[in-house]
Amino acid sequence: MSVTNSAGRAVEKSAPLALVCGGGSFPLAVAQSARRDGREVVLLPIRGFVDPAVVEPYVHEWIYLGGVERAISALKRHGCREVVVVGNVLRPNWRQLHLDWTTIRLLPRIWKAFRGGDNHLLSLISGFVEERGLVLRGAHEIAPDLLIPPGTLGSVAPRPDELEDARLGLRLVRALGPFDVGQGVVVGHRHVHAVEAAEGTDWMLQRCAELREAGRIKLQPRTGVLVKAPKPGQDLRVDLPSIGRRTVEMAHRAGLAGIAVEAGGVMAVEIAELVAEADRVGLFVYGLDE
Amino acid sequence: MSVTNSAGRAVEKSAPLALVCGGGSFPLAVAQSARRDGREVVLLPIRGFVDPAVVEPYVHEWIYLGGVERAISALKRHGCREVVVVGNVLRPNWRQLHLDWTTIRLLPRIWKAFRGGDNHLLSLISGFVEERGLVLRGAHEIAPDLLIPPGTLGSVAPRPDELEDARLGLRLVRALGPFDVGQGVVVGHRHVHAVEAAEGTDWMLQRCAELREAGRIKLQPRTGVLVKAPKPGQDLRVDLPSIGRRTVEMAHRAGLAGIAVEAGGVMAVEIAELVAEADRVGLFVYGLDE
Numbered sequence: 001m002s003v004t005n006s007a008g009r010a011v012e013k014s015a016p017l018a019l020v021c022g023g024g025s026f027p028l029a030v031a032q033s034a035r036r037d038g039r040e041v042v043l044l045p046i047r048g049f050v051d052p053a054v055v056e057p058y059v060h061e062w063i064y065l066g067g068v069e070r071a072i073s074a075l076k077r078h079g080c081r082e083v084v085v086v087g088n089v090l091r092p093n094w095r096q097l098h099l100d101w102t103t104i105r106l107l108p109r110i111w112k113a114f115r116g117g118d119n120h121l122l123s124l125i126s127g128f129v130e131e132r133g134l135v136l137r138g139a140h141e142i143a144p145d146l147l148i149p150p151g152t153l154g155s156v157a158p159r160p161d162e163l164e165d166a167r168l169g170l171r172l173v174r175a176l177g178p179f180d181v182g183q184g185v186v187v188g189h190r191h192v193h194a195v196e197a198a199e200g201t202d203w204m205l206q207r208c209a210e211l212r213e214a215g216r217i218k219l220q221p222r223t224g225v226l227v228k229a230p231k232p233g234q235d236l237r238v239d240l241p242s243i244g245r246r247t248v249e250m251a252h253r254a255g256l257a258g259i260a261v262e263a264g265g266v267m268a269v270e271i272a273e274l275v276a277e278a279d280r281v282g283l284f285v286y287g288l289d290e
Numbered sequence: 291m292s293v294t295n296s297a298g299r300a301v302e303k304s305a306p307l308a309l310v311c312g313g314g315s316f317p318l319a320v321a322q323s324a325r326r327d328g329r330e331v332v333l334l335p336i337r338g339f340v341d342p343a344v345v346e347p348y349v350h351e352w353i354y355l356g357g358v359e360r361a362i363s364a365l366k367r368h369g370c371r372e373v374v375v376v377g378n379v380l381r382p383n384w385r386q387l388h389l390d391w392t393t394i395r396l397l398p399r400i401w402k403a404f405r406g407g408d409n410h411l412l413s414l415i416s417g418f419v420e421e422r423g424l425v426l427r428g429a430h431e432i433a434p435d436l437l438i439p440p441g442t443l444g445s446v447a448p449r450p451d452e453l454e455d456a457r458l459g460l461r462l463v464r465a466l467g468p469f470d471v472g473q474g475v476v477v478g479h480r481h482v483h484a485v486e487a488a489e490g491t492d493w494m495l496q497r498c499a500e501l502r503e504a505g506r507i508k509l510q511p512r513t514g515v516l517v518k519a520p521k522p523g524q525d526l527r528v529d530l531p532s533i534g535r536r537t538v539e540m541a542h543r544a545g546l547a548g549i550a551v552e553a554g555g556v557m558a559v560e561i562a563e564l565v566a567e568a569d570r571v572g573l574f575v576y577g578l579d580e
Contacts, residue, residue, distance in 0.1 A: 172469050179462050181482045192471045195485035198507045199497060207489060207497070217488045 016040040017142065018080035020063070020071065022087025023049040026139065026146075026242065029269040030086050031058060033143030042078045044071055047098070049087065064098030068106060072132055082135045084142055085238060126238060138237030139267065146271070148243070150263035150289035154275040158258055158284045162225055165190060166260035169227025170288055177232035183241040186256065188224030193217050201228065201243075205250035212255050219255065222282070226251045229262035229288075242267040245277050252281040263287030306330040307432065308370035310353070310361065312377025313339040316429065316436075316532065319559040320376050321348060323433030332368045334361055337388070339377065354388030358396060362422055372425045374432055375528060416528055428527030429557065436561070438533070440553035440579030444565040448548055448574045452515055455480060456550035459517025460578055467522035473531040476546065478514030483507050491518065491533075495540035502545050509545065512572070516541045519552035519578070532557040535567050542571040553577030 017039050021027035027050070031041050043060035045052075059078070063071040075083060099107075106128065129136045140147055152158070158166065169187040172195070176182075182196030186208050193211070196204045205226065211217040228241050243259060243266060251259055259278070264287070268274050278285045307329050311317035317340070321331050333350035335342075349368070353361040365373060389397075396418065419426045430437055442448070448456065459477040462485070466472075472486030476498050483501070486494045495516065501507040507514075518531050533549060533556060541549055549568070554577070558564050568575045 168469070172466075172471075175465055175469065176462075176485075179458070179465065179482050181462075181485060186487075192469050193488040195466075195471060195487050197476075197485050198483040198501050200506070203497075203501075207493075211488050211493075216490070 015079055015081045016042045016059075017137070018075040018078065018083045019043050020083060020085040021045040021050050021055065022085075024087045025244075025269045026267070027087040028054055029146055030084060030139045030143045033145055036145075037142075039142075042075065042080055044074060046087075064100075066099035066103045068128075069100045069102035072102070072134075075134070080134075082137050083129055084137050084139055086139045126235060136237050138235075138240065140236050140240055140264075146267045146269065147264050148261050148266050148268060148271065148285070148287045150287040153271070153285040153287065154279040154283075156258065156279065156282055156284040158225070158260065158286050161189075162257055162284070163260075163286070165225045166227055166258075166286065166288055167290070168192075169225060169260065170229055170262065170290075173227065173229045174232050177234075180231065183231060183234075184226060184228045186224055186226055186254070188217070188219045188256075193219075193224065201226070201247060202250050205247075205254045205256075208254035208256070209250075221255050222257045224254075224256045226254075226256055226259045227261070227288075228259070228266050230265045236265070240267050241265065242269075243274065244268060245270065245274050248274055248277045248281065248283060248285070252283055256283065258284030258286060260284075260286045260288050263289040305369055305371045306332045306349075307427070308365040308368065308373045309333050310373060310375040311335040311340050311345070312375075314377045315534075315559045316557070317377040318344055319436055320374060320429045320433045323435055326435075327432075329432075332365065332370055334364060336377075354390075356389035356393045358418075359390045359392035362392070362424075365424070370424075372427050373419055374427050374429055376429045416525060426527050428525075428530060430526050430530055430554075436557045436559065437554050438551050438556050438558060438561065438575070438577045440577040443561070443575040443577065444569040444573075446548065446569065446572055446574040448515070448550065448576050451479075452547055452574070453550075453576070455515045456517055456548075456576065456578055457580070458482075459515060459550065460519055460552060460580075463517065463519045464522050467524075470521065473521060473524075474516060474518045476514055476516055476544070478507070478509045478546075483509075483514065491516070491537060492540055495537075495544045495546075498544035498546070499540075511545050512547045514544075514546045516544075516546055516549045517551070517578075518549070518556050520555045526555070530557050531555065532559075533564065534558055535560065535564050538564055538567045538571065538573060538575070542573055546573065548574030548576060550574075550576045550578050553579040 017034055019027060019031055019041055021043050034041050043055050043058045044063045045055045045060055047062050047064050061074040126136045165187040168190060169185045172185050184196035184201045184204060186194040194204050194208050230236055230241055275285055307324055309317060309321055309331055311333050324331050333345050333348045334353045335345045335350055337352050337354050351364040416426045455477040458480060459475045462475050474486035474491045474494060476484040484494050484498050520526060520531055565575055
């Protein structure tokens, strides 16, 4: 089987897949999913963000966040033609960077993109990877089993009015698309209570819990839906929204009735575990398919 | 001079103006502005939300939040034909309500509107007031001197790139219009960092300060703009956005460069005081006129 990059170049699926790994549990979940699919993987864990123990069972080479050249030559040495970048690199500090010369020459472009917000930074990454003859793949292509499927996932189904809230939230995320804002909103009784921007989903849910306690959000307990979806036009290869067991816990603490995501557009490391937790606390988890 | 209500009925400007007063300093500022304009005013302060000392110099009758009938008969007794509702009624509790029979009969409509979000609740109020042969006026009509005018207000002018941020924020607030979300956003370097919903402006600015400290918003100090504007299609008679000296303090603490509002669409009790504070801390205050 062969795939084609944007320059029309064919790429052999039999070549090992390079996984640039940031923090969190997604990189390993993607690596395992690729292996289950019979794919050979080479991990390039970023020093300072990845636990050495978890990459031990894999062919791997440590890289630095600022070591673009070293990363490129490592994956060429291993015969990789396709790269997936997965995991977070929250709050890097200068000691973790270890800038090499290629990265330094890229800095003006990085800085410009950085100031322009996420979307630009991410298109810079994919552009640079493809300039070097590589193909950037998305975790959703390599590990589609980690995507939330359509419909009700656990034993709790959303009521029709809750689905209405969910669809309103999805329309809002889509309307926010041109502004490159967040991927999450909280809707209850056809009313928008929170919109995620720089704070992230957990912080937004924490705020909902506090606003409810303070009487600033007036909803019955177990009312309201967290909605997550990719921004329209977002490159899923470099920024795929995700939920996890913690999202379920935080949504529960915020007094919500459930979580609705765009089916096929949001990832979860351990869907079964997440759904079990949702069932335990009585939350619905739903994949919106429209 | 006479104005006309939506039913086409003429209303004498010479009749006293009724001011239903909630908390905060806006009701008195509007009353003073109306008096400066040669208008007689009758205050209807809502028990539990207004300091008795401040209404003392005015003709006034105390009402309860749940006493719609009493309010209507009080203002008819004083010969009022026009009503302004101004000030906040944050977190009322049942003891403060004192429901009368008219209010009780209105409860199903109030409850339905309440669940539908602010816009519906507010159109209910204006609808009910006009059903009773009265004219609902907006504080912006009675006290236009309290509206932020176009252009730079103090001694600090926004740079062109800051104006670009401000205009992006204004476009975002307008795009959010159909969703009845908040009236405030924070934009820095053409990137949206926060969107206000149920939490209100102060809470959003507090979050920006914390996100900056945590490194989740990566902006140089004194970068970013708070943008406030009415939602498009919003009835300014019942929900006029406002800023104050505290907004300036909070924006300063959040590390922003300035505040931009839709000129003529946002109110401030003491514009001079607000601008003096902005000048002192080096923030711009700008009225967007487009």
